[in-house]
Amino acid sequence: MEYRQLGATELQVSTIGFGAAPLGDVYGKVDVAETTAAVHEAIDSGITLFDVSPYYGLTLAESRLGEALVGYRDKVVLATKCGRYGASEFDFSAASVTKSCEDSLQRLKTDRLDILQAHDVEFGDADQVVNETIPALRRLQEQGKVRVIGITGLSLKNLAAIARRAHVDCMITYCRYNLMISDMDDVLLPVAEERGIGVINASPLHMGVLTEDGVPEWHPSSLEIRAVGRQVVELCKARGVSAPLVALRYCLDHSYVSSTLVGMASRELVRANLKALEFSIDPELLVEIQRLVAPVHNQIWDSGLAENRG
Ligand code: NAD
Numbered sequence: 001m002e003y004r005q006l007g008a009t010e011l012q013v014s015t016i017g018f019g020a021a022p023l024g025d026v027y028g029k030v031d032v033a034e035t036t037a038a039v040h041e042a043i044d045s046g047i048t049l050f051d052v053s054p055y056y057g058l059t060l061a062e063s064r065l066g067e068a069l070v071g072y073r074d075k076v077v078l079a080t081k082c083g084r085y086g087a088s089e090f091d092f093s094a095a096s097v098t099k100s101c102e103d104s105l106q107r108l109k110t111d112r113l114d115i116l117q118a119h120d121v122e123f124g125d126a127d128q129v130v131n132e133t134i135p136a137l138r139r140l141q142e143q144g145k146v147r148v149i150g151i152t153g154l155s156l157k158n159l160a161a162i163a164r165r166a167h168v169d170c171m172i173t174y175c176r177y178n179l180m181i182s183d184m185d186d187v188l189l190p191v192a193e194e195r196g197i198g199v200i201n202a203s204p205l206h207m208g209v210l211t212e213d214g215v216p217e218w219h220p221s222s223l224e225i226r227a228v229g230r231q232v233v234e235l236c237k238a239r240g241v242s243a244p245l246v247a248l249r250y251c252l253d254h255s256y257v258s259s260t261l262v263g264m265a266s267r268e269l270v271r272a273n274l275k276a277l278e279f280s281i282d283p284e285l286l287v288e289i290q291r292l293v294a295p296v297h298n299q300i301w302d303s304g305l306a307e308n309r310g
Helices: 032-044 060-068 094-107 126-142 156-165 189-195 223-238 243-252 267-278 283-296
Strands: 003-005 012-014 016-019 049-051 077-082 113-118 146-153 170-174 198-202 259-263
Touching (some): 012 016, 016 267, 032 060, 049 198, 049 259, 060 094, 094 113, 126 146, 146 198, 223 283
Parallel strands (some): 016 259, 049 077, 077 113, 113 146
């Protein structure tokens, strides 16, 4: 496993991070014994970063991860979120994020979170996030309940604008840097590099677009994006490699990103994704993929309040 420092923080994280959203049955019902075994195998293989949220499975993912981490807590960098509690339920008030932190500590069976981030901040009022949410997260840090704090979201412009107005340690964005899209580099990287903010890149498989099984029902992408994703999967298959392997490796090659979060709920997927560490992409295949993706490259769906999109 390789490890990188998370921006200017003291945290070192594995370059492959364990995305625990699937533990909340977000991509279909999981076998809990199997997900627990997957968590343990990931840790034994050197994966340290585990990312979850109260939103995933409406607390189910946190509870399952908390159970799985009993006896393993000190081996991981544990990241969760606050402020998003349902598909349309958001509360970025100081009271809500403070209570959410306490609830997460209980579900995760620990007395300290390594990373706490305001979740999908484009759904909140930017002034509130800057003036109320982030200061509340800093107070939790001062109290020793959290080591580093940050913000997450799909809207790059909104994340960048908040990061210019308030001091955050790290940010997660998703579906903004992978084989289908690369606008994270133009919009988010400048502010991250300038301020030493750690960047965690989520959804290297574009939340299922780049997998054989395809996307879940709730996936917000256009039919065109899905069709191109399917072509990429078929092309990789014809070249004798799996699209997820190529897609994850592509993200791992980013020079600034500290960790790439991939959703995993079985030992089989943990093993498959670990193979990316020793894999390199055939440059000719990459050119072919980029040619296929060109018509939809950098296309993204809307998320959040109208004034925060982009
Ligand atoms: P992803 O791109 O990682 O895709 C996950 C899907 O791909 C799942 O269905 C999984 O079973 C499948 N998969 C994983 N590895 C595979 C392989 N080798 N072969 C075939 N299929 C494979 O999307 P994601 O899970 O949504 O994102 C990763 C993690 O990032 C999440 O679990 C979550 O922790 C985090 N995340 C955070 C935010 C946010 O903060 N706003 C948003 C999205 C994701």
